Ligand SMILES: Nc1ncnc2c1ncn2[C@@H]1O[C@H](COP(=O)(O)OP(=O)(O)O)[C@@H](O)[C@H]1O
């Protein structure tokens with residue numbers, strides 16, 4: 001089943017003195033259950049594309065449809081609400097809340113969704129177990145390694161039961177062992193829990209694991225290969 005469709009999506013940054021045409025006429029369809037990588041050199045438009053997919057930024061023109069909703073038309077609290085219930089984010093720099101423990105970081109999203117306390121705790125434990133951190137519930141981000149922090153971020157992204165997870169260069173700051181470990185967890189979640197993952201990378205090892213590789217250059221899709 002189709003989860004996301006991009007139709008002739010363009011992004012022109014016009015806020016600085018130079019005009020940057022970051023994404024040029026991208027057409028893409030993502031299906032439920034995909035494990036897809038967006039690859040391309042630095043500056044090719046990966047982050048811009050993922051931000052638009054996640055409703056964090058708007059296309060200059062074109063359309064993005066997620067489960068029949070035209071997300072570029074959503075504004076304010078309707079957009080925030082849509083994101084909260086449909087999309088999980090994982091960032092290159094983890095973006096955990098430093099004063100909260102691993103457990104609290106994961107619980108936070110469910111709190112905003114109004115999930116009752118008992119259910120929240122149950123699901124948090126289950127999720128942190130799944131990413132191999134069942135024994136680190138009360139650790140704060142500073143007490144965890146980069147790889148562990150990113151696994152908390154994956155658990156947090158899953159907490160809202162999103163339709164898909166967007167990950168922007170999730171392994172960029174990780175050593176090779178933590179990279180492998182994170183990829184194994186993402187792959188397991190994809191295969192066993194049918195979580196759809198769309199991630200960007202320029203790491204060849206990460207690319208190899210993807211079942212679909214979309215290559216972008218200068219804001220254009222130049223290759224789209226399914227394995
Ligand atoms: N907020 C912004 N304002 C102006 N230009 C930007 C902004 N964000 C990104 N760009 C430019 O858009 C292009 C694509 O950037 P980006 O999407 O970050 O690429 P990537 O993630 O592949 O490195 C680059 O030329 C970058 O300098």
Ligand SMILES: [Mg+2]
Nearest residue numbers: 046047048168
């Ligand atoms: Mg980027």
